[in-house]
Amino acid sequence: MPPSIHPVDLVTALRHKHLTPAIVFLTSRRACDEAMETFDHADLVLPPVRQEAIAVALERITVQHPSIAEHPLIPIVRRIGVAAHHAGHLPSWKIAIEELMRQGHLDAVFATTTLAAGVDFPARTVVITQSSIRKSRDFTDLTIGEVQQIAGRAGRRGKDLVGFAIVTPSPYIDLTVLTKGLTGQPEAVDSQFTISYPMVLNLLKAHPHEQIQGILAKSFAQFQLNQRAELLEQKLDALHVQMEPFGPRVCTDWITQWQTFDHARRHRHTRHQTHRSESPEISARLPFLTPGRVVGLSRGRGIVLRQYRSKGQKNSMLTILRPDSAVTECPVTSVKEVFDRTYDCAEIPTYPWCSTETFDRLSHQLEELPPRLPVLPILVSTSSEPLPDAIVQSLGDFPCPTCPSRPACQKDFMTASRLRQEQQRHTKSIQALRTSLWHRFQERVEVLQKFGYLTLATQLTIEGEWARLIRIDHSLLITELIRAEAFTGADPSLLAGIFASLAHDDDRPGAFPRISAGLSSLLGQVRRLAESLSPYEDPPLLRADVAALVERWVADPTLTWIGLCRLTTMAEGDIYRLLARTLEFLSQAQALRSTHPGLAESASHAITLIRRGVLEELP
Amino acid sequence: MGCDSVLSTQSSALQSMTTDELEKLLAQQPVALLHRLARGRVHRHFRAGKRRLIELLLQHSASNRAGFESDLQTLIEGQGSRTEPGPSRTHPPPTIAHKKTSPRGAEPESAETTISLSAWLEGLGVPSPQPFVPDPWQSEALSALNETDVVISVPTGSGKTYVAVEAARRAMEDNRSVIYTSPLKALSNTKYTEFSRIFGPDKVGILTGDRQENGQAPLLIMTTEILRNLLYDAASGEIDVRLDTLGLVILDESQYIADPERGVVWEETIIFCPSQARLLLLSASIGNPQDIADWLTSIRSTVCRLVRHSKRTVPLRAGYLHPNGKLTPLFRTLGIPYGHPNQLHPEAKRLFLEYEEETLPSGRPRR
Known part of the structure; x- marks a missing residue:
C-alpha cells in the first residue's frame, strides 16, 4: 500500500462522491508541487465547457496581473481544474487561484498548512493529510485552534448545506491530534508581550517615565499576570486557612523550631548507625588489633596482618596468619584473646599484606611461640558512645523533647512545612508577576542609556529622537549602523542589499554565487557589529546570498523578474517576500529625512528601483 | 477444541524450526505478542514496526534459540487460552490468526x-x-457596537466579514472614519479589493509600509503594524492623522495577539487606541475570549461586550x-x-x- 493516497486518486475519489471543490492541505511546498506533477499525464480532464470557463477567468485575471501569464501550472489548471497555492508562489498567482476558487471553477487546490490563516477562500471539503506543522525549524503538533482553522475552511456559506473535513493518512500522522483538534475546545490565547527598544523610545517620547508603569499595566500581558497572581493569592488565602489549626503552640514559630529539631534528630540518627554494629568490648579492642599482634582464636593462635572494613560484613575484619603459613580472613568477633605480644611487620598494600621476608619470619615466629602468653588488659569504657558532636549535643537545648505539644508538632509538621514552603513560593511569584514587565522595561532603558539614546533622566537624546522612528526588528543594530556611518555614501543597491540581509529571517537555503566586493566588506562590518550587540539584541541571519540578490535587482534596472529568479534557487514567492520586506525596512530609513538626508534619499531611490515589474502589480 | 489442536501442532513444530519457518510463524502473530516477546530482548522494541520487529527478534534468536522458542511457545499458548473463553466464535484458520485480535473495533454495541x-x-x-438574513449574533454584535467595544469569537467562516462591513458602513454614514487592520499584507489586499467593490473605490484606501493609496478615504485598510506606528506618531504629537474623527477600529484575526513575534503589536494597538473610537475585535474561536473582553473592559472606558458562539453556520x-x-x-x-x-x-x-x-x-x- 502506498504511504499516502495518490493525488490523482484523491481527486477522482472526491469527484466521485461530489465532494469538490476541495482544499488539500499538505505538509510542504514540495509536496504541493509534486502533487501537481502527478497530474501531468492524468486523464481526469474536465469537460470542455469548464476548461473554457477557466481559460476565460484566467485571462481576465491576467489583465490585472500580467505576471501570471507564463505560469508553468496554467496548463494543468485549465485541463484538470486543480492548482497549487503556497508561499513559494507570487501573490498574484495566489490571488488568481483564490479568485478561480471563489468563482467555483476549480476542483481541488493543494495548499500548505503553514499559511492556513492566509488562505482566505472556502471550499466544500478540506482534506487534512498531516497532524504537525513546520514552525521555524521544527515540526510541532497542530494545536486545536489550528485544526479548527483548517477544518473551518470547509463548507461555503450559501453554497453548501454541509462541509466536509476529510482526514487521509500520510506517514507520521497522529490521528489523535486531529480527532482532539476537531472535537476539542480551542486553546486559550496567551499574551506574548515583549518590550522592544523602539517601544521604549516611543513610550518615553510621549509619556514621562513615571507614567510608563501605568501604561504597561494596561497590557494584556499584565492582565494575565494579574489573573495568575490573583489565583495564587486565592491559594495563599486557602493556605492560611489550612495553617490555622496549626496556629498557636508552645513556640511561636513551631514549624521552624520543629524543623531544626527534627533535622538534628535525624542527623544524630545517621551517625549512630555506623557504630551500632560493634559491642563496646569489640570496639575497645580495635585499636590494638594492628599488624603484628598475636591473637588467640577459637582454635589456635595467629598473627594479625591487617584490619579492614568490608561492605557486606557487620564487623571489622582481620586478615590473620595462621600456623602452617595459612592466611585467613575472619571478623574481629572471632578473636578470643588479645596477647601482649607484637612483632615487627613491614606492611604492603597487596596480598599477603606484608613483605615476603616478614611473612616468612612471622610464620617462623608463630611456630616458636611459647604455649602461654600474657593477655593484654583492655579497658572497656562504660560510655559506649564516641564523643557526640556539637549538633547532637545541642539537642539538649531544644525544648521539644519535653514539650507538651511535641506529639502534635511531630504529627503535623510534614503538612505544615509543605504549606509553608508553598506559601513562600507563591508570595515570591506574585511579587515577580506584578513587577516583571516593569523590570523588563527598566532593563531596556538601561541599555538605551548605555548606548546614548536616553539621558540618565530618561529623556530622549538627539540620537533617540530619530532612532525611535526605526520600528522594526533589529532596530538597535540598524540605528547603531547608522550612527557608525556605515551607510554614508552607500549607493542604493548596496543599501538595499544590506537591508535585505537584515530583513530576511527565513533560513530556507538559497544559492547565489557572486557578491560585489563593496557589499561583501560592508556586510562583514555589519556582522561584526551585530555580534558585538548580541548581548542586547539577537543578531539577524545576515545572509549574503539574499543581499547579493537584492543588490542585483536594484543595481541592474534591465534585469527582468524571470532573470532574477534564474539567479537563485529561492522560490518566486520567497523572492517577492524578500523584496517586500526590504521595502518595508527601507521605508523606515526613508523616514529619517530630517536627520539623515543622505541615507533617506538613498533609501527612497532604492525603493523606486525595487518597485518595478511584479512588485508594482500589487498595492 | 479446534483451536487447541492448531496450537499444539504449532507448538510441537516449534521444537525443530528453520529460521524461515520461525519468521513465518512470527509474521502470523499479532504485533502485541511480538512486543511482549521482544521485552527484554530487543532494545527500544516499542519503536519498531512489525516487519522490523521480526527482523530484530530473529537476529536476537540466533544467540539463544531454545529460550526464544520456548518463550514464543508459552506466549502463543497464552494467546490461545485468552481467546478460548469465547466459545461461540468460530475460529478462523491459523494462517490469518492475527486478524483475531485486530478488529477489536467491531464491538457489537x-x-x-x-x-x-x-x-x-x-x-x-x-x-x-x-x-x-443576518444571524442573531451578527445583529447582536452590531447593535452592541453602538454603545461599546465588541469582541467577536466565532468559528472560521461564520460571517465575521458581514459584521465588519456593516459596522464600517454605519460608522461612515455617521461621518466617522474607519480603520480596518489585518495581520497579513496579502489579506489586506484581498480586503481592499473586496471593500472597494462594496463601498466604491473612492471610499476605500490602503496603507502599506512604503505606499499610500487613497490615504484620505474614510475607510482605511492597513496591517496592524502600520496602525501601531500611526498611533505612536499621534501620541508623540507630530502627525495630524485624523484620529479625532476616527470612529471605529476593526482588528481582524485578533487571535494573532498570541503570536510569539507579532502579538505585542496587537496589544500596543489596543492600548493606544483613542478612547472615542470603538474597537471591534474579530477572532476565530479561541479558548478564552472572555479574558480578552475583561481586559478591554479594564482598560477602556466602556464595558466590552463579548459575542461568541461555537456553532458553525454550515455544519x-x-x-x-x-x-x-x-x-x-x-x-x-x-x-x-x-x-x-x-x-x-x-x-x-x-x-x-x-x-x-x-x-x-x-x-x-x-x-
Whole structure:
C-alpha cells in the first residue's frame, strides 16, 4: 500500500462522491508541487465547457496581473481544474487561484498548512493529510485552534448545506491530534508581550517615565499576570486557612523550631548507625588489633596482618596468619584473646599484606611461640558512645523533647512545612508577576542609556529622537549602523542589499554565487557589529546570498523578474517576500529625512528601483 | 477444541524450526505478542514496526534459540487460552490468526449507534438561494457596537466579514472614519479589493509600509503594524492623522495577539487606541475570549461586550479516506462529537490501525 493516497486518486475519489471543490492541505511546498506533477499525464480532464470557463477567468485575471501569464501550472489548471497555492508562489498567482476558487471553477487546490490563516477562500471539503506543522525549524503538533482553522475552511456559506473535513493518512500522522483538534475546545490565547527598544523610545517620547508603569499595566500581558497572581493569592488565602489549626503552640514559630529539631534528630540518627554494629568490648579492642599482634582464636593462635572494613560484613575484619603459613580472613568477633605480644611487620598494600621476608619470619615466629602468653588488659569504657558532636549535643537545648505539644508538632509538621514552603513560593511569584514587565522595561532603558539614546533622566537624546522612528526588528543594530556611518555614501543597491540581509529571517537555503566586493566588506562590518550587540539584541541571519540578490535587482534596472529568479534557487514567492520586506525596512530609513538626508534619499531611490515589474502589480 | 489442536501442532513444530519457518510463524502473530516477546530482548522494541520487529527478534534468536522458542511457545499458548473463553466464535484458520485480535473495533454495541457512509454523505448539496438574513449574533454584535467595544469569537467562516462591513458602513454614514487592520499584507489586499467593490473605490484606501493609496478615504485598510506606528506618531504629537474623527477600529484575526513575534503589536494597538473610537475585535474561536473582553473592559472606558458562539453556520462532518480510496465517516456520529474525541467510527479506526501497522517505520525518525 502506498504511504499516502495518490493525488490523482484523491481527486477522482472526491469527484466521485461530489465532494469538490476541495482544499488539500499538505505538509510542504514540495509536496504541493509534486502533487501537481502527478497530474501531468492524468486523464481526469474536465469537460470542455469548464476548461473554457477557466481559460476565460484566467485571462481576465491576467489583465490585472500580467505576471501570471507564463505560469508553468496554467496548463494543468485549465485541463484538470486543480492548482497549487503556497508561499513559494507570487501573490498574484495566489490571488488568481483564490479568485478561480471563489468563482467555483476549480476542483481541488493543494495548499500548505503553514499559511492556513492566509488562505482566505472556502471550499466544500478540506482534506487534512498531516497532524504537525513546520514552525521555524521544527515540526510541532497542530494545536486545536489550528485544526479548527483548517477544518473551518470547509463548507461555503450559501453554497453548501454541509462541509466536509476529510482526514487521509500520510506517514507520521497522529490521528489523535486531529480527532482532539476537531472535537476539542480551542486553546486559550496567551499574551506574548515583549518590550522592544523602539517601544521604549516611543513610550518615553510621549509619556514621562513615571507614567510608563501605568501604561504597561494596561497590557494584556499584565492582565494575565494579574489573573495568575490573583489565583495564587486565592491559594495563599486557602493556605492560611489550612495553617490555622496549626496556629498557636508552645513556640511561636513551631514549624521552624520543629524543623531544626527534627533535622538534628535525624542527623544524630545517621551517625549512630555506623557504630551500632560493634559491642563496646569489640570496639575497645580495635585499636590494638594492628599488624603484628598475636591473637588467640577459637582454635589456635595467629598473627594479625591487617584490619579492614568490608561492605557486606557487620564487623571489622582481620586478615590473620595462621600456623602452617595459612592466611585467613575472619571478623574481629572471632578473636578470643588479645596477647601482649607484637612483632615487627613491614606492611604492603597487596596480598599477603606484608613483605615476603616478614611473612616468612612471622610464620617462623608463630611456630616458636611459647604455649602461654600474657593477655593484654583492655579497658572497656562504660560510655559506649564516641564523643557526640556539637549538633547532637545541642539537642539538649531544644525544648521539644519535653514539650507538651511535641506529639502534635511531630504529627503535623510534614503538612505544615509543605504549606509553608508553598506559601513562600507563591508570595515570591506574585511579587515577580506584578513587577516583571516593569523590570523588563527598566532593563531596556538601561541599555538605551548605555548606548546614548536616553539621558540618565530618561529623556530622549538627539540620537533617540530619530532612532525611535526605526520600528522594526533589529532596530538597535540598524540605528547603531547608522550612527557608525556605515551607510554614508552607500549607493542604493548596496543599501538595499544590506537591508535585505537584515530583513530576511527565513533560513530556507538559497544559492547565489557572486557578491560585489563593496557589499561583501560592508556586510562583514555589519556582522561584526551585530555580534558585538548580541548581548542586547539577537543578531539577524545576515545572509549574503539574499543581499547579493537584492543588490542585483536594484543595481541592474534591465534585469527582468524571470532573470532574477534564474539567479537563485529561492522560490518566486520567497523572492517577492524578500523584496517586500526590504521595502518595508527601507521605508523606515526613508523616514529619517530630517536627520539623515543622505541615507533617506538613498533609501527612497532604492525603493523606486525595487518597485518595478511584479512588485508594482500589487498595492 | 479446534483451536487447541492448531496450537499444539504449532507448538510441537516449534521444537525443530528453520529460521524461515520461525519468521513465518512470527509474521502470523499479532504485533502485541511480538512486543511482549521482544521485552527484554530487543532494545527500544516499542519503536519498531512489525516487519522490523521480526527482523530484530530473529537476529536476537540466533544467540539463544531454545529460550526464544520456548518463550514464543508459552506466549502463543497464552494467546490461545485468552481467546478460548469465547466459545461461540468460530475460529478462523491459523494462517490469518492475527486478524483475531485486530478488529477489536467491531464491538457489537457500536453497530446500532454508528453512522453509515451513505447517511454521512446525505444532505450534501447546494442550498436554494435565500434572501440574506443576518444571524442573531451578527445583529447582536452590531447593535452592541453602538454603545461599546465588541469582541467577536466565532468559528472560521461564520460571517465575521458581514459584521465588519456593516459596522464600517454605519460608522461612515455617521461621518466617522474607519480603520480596518489585518495581520497579513496579502489579506489586506484581498480586503481592499473586496471593500472597494462594496463601498466604491473612492471610499476605500490602503496603507502599506512604503505606499499610500487613497490615504484620505474614510475607510482605511492597513496591517496592524502600520496602525501601531500611526498611533505612536499621534501620541508623540507630530502627525495630524485624523484620529479625532476616527470612529471605529476593526482588528481582524485578533487571535494573532498570541503570536510569539507579532502579538505585542496587537496589544500596543489596543492600548493606544483613542478612547472615542470603538474597537471591534474579530477572532476565530479561541479558548478564552472572555479574558480578552475583561481586559478591554479594564482598560477602556466602556464595558466590552463579548459575542461568541461555537456553532458553525454550515455544519461540518469529518471523514476518513484510506490510501486505497475507501471513504468512511471518521466519527460514529453524523456531526462532530464535540468533547468526545474517542468516538471514532469502527471502520475508520480499523483502517487507520491497519495503515499504521503497515507504514510505521522502525523507530519513528525525528521529524
